[in-house]
Amino acid sequence: xxxxxxxGAVILTAAALAWAGADAPARTGGAPKPVIVxxxxxxxxxxxxxxxxxxxxxxLNHQRDETVIEGIRTKKFSLKQCIECHASEKTGSVAASxxxxxxxxxxxxxxxxxxxxxxxxxxxxxxxxxxxxxESAHYAHKLAATAGSKISAEEMAKVAR
Amino acid sequence: MxxxxxxxxxxxxxxxxxxxxxxxxxxxxGALSWNYMHHHGHVVTGMDNQVVWGLPHVFAVFLIVAASGxxxxxxxxxxxxxxxxxxxxxxxxxLALALMLGGLLVLVLDLGRSDRLIxxxxxxxxxxxxxxxxxxxxxxxxxxxxxxxxxxDRSVKSYSKAAGTAAFIWRLVLTTGTGSLFGFLIARTLYGxxxxxxxxxxxxxxxxxxxxxxVLTAAYAWSGRPLGDAVMTRLKNLLAVFVAAALYFVVxxxxxxxxxxKDHAVEAFILRDGGTITSLFWIGQILIGCVAPLVILLTxxxxxxxxxxxxxxxxxxxxxxxxYVTIIGAQAWPLDMFxxxxxxxxxxxxxxxxxxxxxxxxxxxxxxVAIALLVTTFAVKVLRLLPESLDDATVAKLEx
Amino acid sequence: MNTMKQKSSENAxxxxxxxxxxxxxxxxxxxxxxxxxxxxxxEVAHGRPEDQPASSAVRWGMLVDSTKCATGCNECVSACSTxxxxxxxxxxxxxxxxxxxxxxxxxxDPLTHHETNLPMMCQHCxxxxxxxxxxxxxxxxxxxxxxxxxxxxxxxxxYCMMACPYKARSLVHENLHxxxxxxxxxxxxxxxxxxxxxxxxxxGDGTTACVEACTAAGHNALVFGDLNDPESEISKKLREIPxxxxxxxxxxxxxxxxHGI
Numbered sequence: 001x002x003x004x005x006x007x008g009a010v011i012l013t014a015a016a017l018a019w020a021g022a023d024a025p026a027r028t029g030g031a032p033k034p035v036i037v038x039x040x041x042x043x044x045x046x047x048x049x050x051x052x053x054x055x056x057x058x059x060l061n062h063q064r065d066e067t068v069i070e071g072i073r074t075k076k077f078s079l080k081q082c083i084e085c086h087a088s089e090k091t092g093s094v095a096a097s098x099x100x101x102x103x104x105x106x107x108x109x110x111x112x113x114x115x116x117x118x119x120x121x122x123x124x125x126x127x128x129x130x131x132x133x134x135e136s137a138h139y140a141h142k143l144a145a146t147a148g149s150k151i152s153a154e155e156m157a158k159v160a161r
Numbered sequence: 162m163x164x165x166x167x168x169x170x171x172x173x174x175x176x177x178x179x180x181x182x183x184x185x186x187x188x189x190x191g192a193l194s195w196n197y198m199h200h201h202g203h204v205v206t207g208m209d210n211q212v213v214w215g216l217p218h219v220f221a222v223f224l225i226v227a228a229s230g231x232x233x234x235x236x237x238x239x240x241x242x243x244x245x246x247x248x249x250x251x252x253x254x255x256l257a258l259a260l261m262l263g264g265l266l267v268l269v270l271d272l273g274r275s276d277r278l279i280x281x282x283x284x285x286x287x288x289x290x291x292x293x294x295x296x297x298x299x300x301x302x303x304x305x306x307x308x309x310x311x312x313x314d315r316s317v318k319s320y321s322k323a324a325g326t327a328a329f330i331w332r333l334v335l336t337t338g339t340g341s342l343f344g345f346l347i348a349r350t351l352y353g354x355x356x357x358x359x360x361x362x363x364x365x366x367x368x369x370x371x372x373x374x375x376v377l378t379a380a381y382a383w384s385g386r387p388l389g390d391a392v393m394t395r396l397k398n399l400l401a402v403f404v405a406a407a408l409y410f411v412v413x414x415x416x417x418x419x420x421x422x423k424d425h426a427v428e429a430f431i432l433r434d435g436g437t438i439t440s441l442f443w444i445g446q447i448l449i450g451c452v453a454p455l456v457i458l459l460t461x462x463x464x465x466x467x468x469x470x471x472x473x474x475x476x477x478x479x480x481x482x483x484x485y486v487t488i489i490g491a492q493a494w495p496l497d498m499f500x501x502x503x504x505x506x507x508x509x510x511x512x513x514x515x516x517x518x519x520x521x522x523x524x525x526x527x528x529x530v531a532i533a534l535l536v537t538t539f540a541v542k543v544l545r546l547l548p549e550s551l552d553d554a555t556v557a558k559l560e561x
Numbered sequence: 562m563n564t565m566k567q568k569s570s571e572n573a574x575x576x577x578x579x580x581x582x583x584x585x586x587x588x589x590x591x592x593x594x595x596x597x598x599x600x601x602x603x604e605v606a607h608g609r610p611e612d613q614p615a616s617s618a619v620r621w622g623m624l625v626d627s628t629k630c631a632t633g634c635n636e637c638v639s640a641c642s643t644x645x646x647x648x649x650x651x652x653x654x655x656x657x658x659x660x661x662x663x664x665x666x667x668x669x670d671p672l673t674h675h676e677t678n679l680p681m682m683c684q685h686c687x688x689x690x691x692x693x694x695x696x697x698x699x700x701x702x703x704x705x706x707x708x709x710x711x712x713x714x715x716x717x718x719x720y721c722m723m724a725c726p727y728k729a730r731s732l733v734h735e736n737l738h739x740x741x742x743x744x745x746x747x748x749x750x751x752x753x754x755x756x757x758x759x760x761x762x763x764x765g766d767g768t769t770a771c772v773e774a775c776t777a778a779g780h781n782a783l784v785f786g787d788l789n790d791p792e793s794e795i796s797k798k799l800r801e802i803p804x805x806x807x808x809x810x811x812x813x814x815x816x817x818x819x820h821g822i
Contacts, residue, residue: 068711071615071703073763080743096739114276118712118748120741202749204735209657213719213732273717273732273750284697284714291696291720347690347811348726496728498681498807499668499822506681507638507650508664508728509657 034108035099039085046076056082079115084123093121165248165548165555170384172542180383184535191528194521195270203273206522211514212492217271219484220526223368224264224533225298225339226361227480229332230369232257232305234396235312236332239325244559245395249377250325251546254309256373256537257332258302263533265298267526290338290345297335304328313545336362343487350427351491356417360410364480367403371476374400376537378470380547389553397469401458404476408451411483427494430513431486438490441482450479489516608765620687620706620816621757622788623772624795624804627679627821629782630665637680637783638663640774644758646742660731660747662755663771668822677822680771680783683708683729683755684807685816691721691730700752706788706816707757717750726808730754757785757816788816 039045045052047059059077066072075081083094086101094102095116102121106113171177198205208215234253238246269278285292308328311321340361346352374396381388415432418424431442454472462468493514498504504511541547548555609615641663642649653659663682669675685708691700692708699715702708710721710730722730736749744760747753758769768785775783786795804818 064713066614068709068713069701069703071609071705071759071763072613073611075611083743093739116739117736118741118746118751120743120746121739122743124743202735203732204655204658209655209734210660210722210728210731211657213722273719273752274715275717277714277716280697280714281716281718284699286692286695286698288693289696289720290694291718295696342720345694346724348724492723496726498666498727501670502668502677503671504666504668506664506666507656508661508681510664510666510681510728 031108034104036104037088037099037101039101040087040089042085045085046081079119080124083119083121087121087123092123095121165559166550167248167251167545167547168549169543169545170380170541170547176383177538177542181535181538184531184538187524187531188528188535190524191267191270191526191531194524194528195275197521198271198525199275205519207517207519208522209514209516211495211509212489212516214488214492215271215516216485216489216518216522217267217525217529218488219481220529221264221268221271222339222342222488223481223484224260224267224529226336226365226484227368227372227477228257228260228264228365228533229301229336229339230365230367231260231373232328232332233366233369234373235308236325236329239308239322240329245392245556247559248548248551248556249392251309251312251544252377252380252537252541253373254305254312254328255540255544255546256376256533257369258305258309259533259536259540260369260372261298261301261305262536263529263531266532267529270525290341294335294338294342297331297338300331301328301335304331332365333362336365339365343491348496349491350424350494350497351418351431351487354414356410356414360407360414363403363406363410364483367400367407367476368480370396370400370403371473371480375470375473375477376534378466380541381551384547386547387550387552389551389556391553391556392551393466393469394463397458397463397472400473400476401455404451404454404458408447408455411446411451423500430494431490435490435493435513438486438493442486442490445482446479446486448479449475450483454479492516608767609763611763615703615705615707615763617704617706618789620788621685621762622706622786622795622816622818623685623757623769624784624798625679625817625819626782626784626802627677627819629780630678630680631778631780631782632667632676632678634678634778634780635665636774636778636780637771638665640770641682641755644742644761644770645745645756646740646747647753655734658732658734660733660753662731662753679819679822681727681729681807682771682817683757684727684813685755685757687814687816689813690724690726690811694720694724696720703759705762707759707762708754708816709756709759710752710754712746712748712751712753715751717752719752721752725754726811726813 060079063077086094088100091097091100094100098107206215232253234246235250237243238250269275305328308324311317311324337358340358343352344355344357415428418428431438433439454475457463457468457472493516495511645662647660647662650656650659650661663680666679666681668677685706689702689708692702696718697714697716699711700721701711719732730752732752733747733749741747761769772783772785784795784798786793788796790796799818802820804820805822806815806818
């Protein structure tokens with residue numbers, strides 16, 4: 001009986017390994033290096049690259065608590081500001097495709113993040129770029145509402161932005 | 162006092178491994194259900210923004226309540242110095258730990274963000290009954306673990322009474338905490354009463370002992386060890402007292418509500434018009450869970466061990482029905498924000514909320530039961546928890 | 562300067578964000594120089610600089626005049642959904658599981674058949690039961706009285722939903738697939754509710770999407786403002802007309818007050 005169990009365990013492990021192996025790319029030089037595209041907007045980051053590479057998670061964590069709990073909304077280390085500059089030109093996002101700024105490095109480093117379970121991966125004003133958003137009724141509704149009411153063009157610009 | 166020999170069960174028969182494998186299969190189903198729910202979100206469950214706690218909570222709360230009750234046999238032995246219960250104590254402790262584990266797993270795997278369990282362990286709000294429960298559950302594992310150790314290791318045996326007493330007091334506080342999870346909610350008509358805390362304690366006595374009796378009888382029958390009628394009679398009489406007390410609390414609870422005009426509508430819903438909830442209350446909770454077992458346990462029927470087992474099974478099923486009525490029934494009734502006025506909205510205000518559990522919820526709940534039984538099955542194989550014999554002669558010697 | 566700012570926030574006139582921020586900073590400085598410190602705090606919070614935390618000198622609140630709330634009108638609900646990015650229930654594939662931050666509630670007296678209409682949402686209690694019961698402290702009340710969920714520590718236990726007497730909270734039951742607004746993070750497995758448009762409040766708009774929509778539709782049933790400022794529009798109105806709290810028996814000291822219930 002025990003032997004049977006052991007045999008089962010061996011078979012399962014082997015199968016799991018084979019399955020995991022099937023997914024991996026051809027092993028020429030380890031995992032593919034992350035693609036780091038220069039930020040679309042802005043001349044340089046709020047801190048040196050060296051600092052940001054090591055500390056972005058710390059400053060983001062610190063900022064998130066200040067923003068959510070206290071309502072401090074400084075821009076320097078805000079995730080929204082990161083996305084503002086680093087969203088890729090192709091996808092308009094920092095995490096939509098595997099070469100996008102956040103995903104590229106994080107998959108290389110195998111560090112799972114759940115920021116984008118809740119946060120939008122796109123900068124403000126890019127609503128129309130997302131097919132789901134562009135066609136969504138809320139946007140249509142807002143346009144209809146603004147067209148039919150006395151709200152100014154400035155207000156509309158604000159909504160779009 | 163005569164000494165009792167404890168021994169591991171052999172656990173090498175095909176029957177043992179079939180039991181083990183069967184339970185493991187249900188644990189696997191539970192794990193798959195969690196994976197499915199976690200991947201898709203709660204959208205694949207029957208729960209919604211009206212009935213926010215569903216079947217997993219029913220199972221989880223039942224298991225947690227039964228866990229603290231399963232410890233009672235051990236408490237009677239050490240706290241109340243009844244020598245007859247001493248040989249029954251180790252199984253009681255391990256069963257308590259196993260049921261608690263099963264219940265807690267179901268509870269945490271049903272979280273919207275079960276991946277963030279670490280947050281629940283590192284961020285505390287001490288005004289929350291949930292936070293208190295986190296500490297009560299951890300303390301329970303610690304204290305019952307130590308208690309079990311004092312029972313199994315001769316070198317620390319002298320601490321057994323102290324550890325047993327601590328565990329007993331702790332379990333009373335713990336079940337108070339479980340009942341207060343609901344008792345401390347002001348929003349819902351059927352909650353917000355201190356009645357729920359003592360009621361949950363008495364329910365735990367009944368559920369825990371019923372589960373204990375079934376596991377004890379099964380373990381002895383399947384391992385071919387003698388289990389005398391003296392033990393059975395003592396325990397089934399005790400069980401009858403607990404079930405009667407539980408029924409008493411249910412009656413007082415509903416009678417109180419029925420006296421208050423403001424609660425007439427919700428009581429009518431539970432007792433008369435609630436469809437599934439009403440059936441579960443009268444047929445499940447009252448008939449199967451209380452009345453029928455009382456008839457069996459208090460009449461000559463209980464001379465037969467099969468009838469006692471049936472009574473225990475009915476108490477467990479009735480208990481699950483009772484938790485269903487307590488948890489789902491209370492949520493099915495809409496919040497009364499404007500007493501006296503009829504409410505309606507797109508958010509289902511003012512209407513009865515219907516809940517149908519989905520398959521993954523059922524298997525997640527059953528997975529919790531399975532893990533509790535699996536742990537127990539494994540523990541009796543590797544630890545010396547069960548006396549070699551509990552026949553009447555052996556037990557009689559203990560009394561003198 | 563000071564009066565200018567006051568006027569702009571009261572009329573809820575759209576001004577550019579930069580201009581508003583400049584004005585509020587300047588206003589705060591002027592006020593700080595001219596008036597006593599306590600008063601200054603109030604002024605700062607109306608158009609708070611972005612590096613300042615929300616202040617307890619302010620308590621945001623809302624007045625709902627149910628006598629002006631039009632039957633069948635859903636403007637406030639649509640505006641909220643647009644501003645905060647939640648799918649309107651009519652478009653949801655799972656209506657019973659769809660979050661609703663605000664909904665129109667229709668009340669009828671079964672004896673007199675008198676009907677009342679009102680929006681129902683988070684009441685931003687001073688003593689919120691959801692904050693009491695939250696095991697991790699994710700459900701919290703900000704210094705300025707806005708009750709929020711910190712999604713970084715929300716574990717989705719839904720105890721707050723069991724505790725809220727107003728059914729104000731929803732669980733996000735499914736993946737949102739990156740449809741969130743950049744200003745309004747929200748996500749699967751976490752609980753959410755009305756935030757008093759905290760992103761707008763912090764921007765200095767001094768109003769919420771639902772109030773703007775109600776005003777734009779010409780009903781003027783909603784007023785938003787600082788309950789601690791005796792000179793605010795809402796404080797003046799609340800002094801004038803009788804209002805009630807929903808489930809006043811619970812004594813939770815609500816931030817939302819209703820007239821005509």
